[in-house]
Amino acid sequence: MHDLSGKVILITGASSGIGLATAELLAAKGAKVIMNYHSNMKGAMEAVQRIREKDGDAIAIQADVMKKEKVNAMVEQATAAFGTIDVLVNNAGGGLRQSTFMDMSEELWEETFKLNVNSVLLCSQAVLKYMMPKKSGKIINISSAAARIGGAGESIHYASAKGAINTMTIGMSRELIKYGVIVNGVAPGIVETPFHNKFAPSDNRLERMASSVPINRAATPVEIAEVIAFLSSDASNYILGEIIHVSGGR
DSSP states (O other), rough: OOOTTTTTTEEEOOSSHHHHHHHHHHTTTTTTTEESSSSSSHHHHHHHHHHTTTTTEEEEOOOOOOOOHHHHHHHHHHHHHHSOOOOOEEEOOOOOOOTTTTOOOHHHHHHHHHHIIIHHHHHHHHHHHHHHHHHHHHEEEOOOHHHHHHHHSSSHHHHHHHHHHHHHHHHHHHHHHGTEEEEEEEEEESSHHHHHHHHOOOOOOOHHHHHTSTSSSBBOHHHHHHHHHHHHHHGGGOOOOOEESTTTTT
């Protein structure tokens, strides 16, 4: 399902978690994948090797997606390798660390928005320079169910940043469709990834959070990746400006 043969897809934050699962799944569906990573070179390179061993096509590019010059260089390298970019998956993001609202520092607030929101702006602008002239392309912004519920325990900064991504997704979709660019978002709920342990390490936290999900478990990264694959494919060409929640009913 959702044949992606020939499509060139750039995924930010692709060395672990949802980004990694997405890269491997999209490559298996025929896409040529560019895996962006910041510091986890080992994870990215091992994934590229696995993809190539299965006759897929992938490269890894290091870039700090919070810095415009690094983003532009990444996109130039990607287009030099594959000629174009058909789909951008803005997956890079995170919560950095927990904080109560009253203890929230301006630095933590601003860094959270730089990582989650500014990266979407910079990466989208860089890729749109290639999408707009050819009148086609797709951008998929990875949000979070946290945006709808305001965060789960000392994570208002993260939830607020993801809320901004939701607003950006809707606004981008309306402005960019005249250039043939389709923009949508995916909002995962609780997912079995290293994110939860890094952002809020505590005993059995993932299990406790998963108990609040009507489907009674956390999602796997592949289950999120399947929705991204659908939005990357031609099967979703009449979906615009939507935030698809993949949260098990949470």
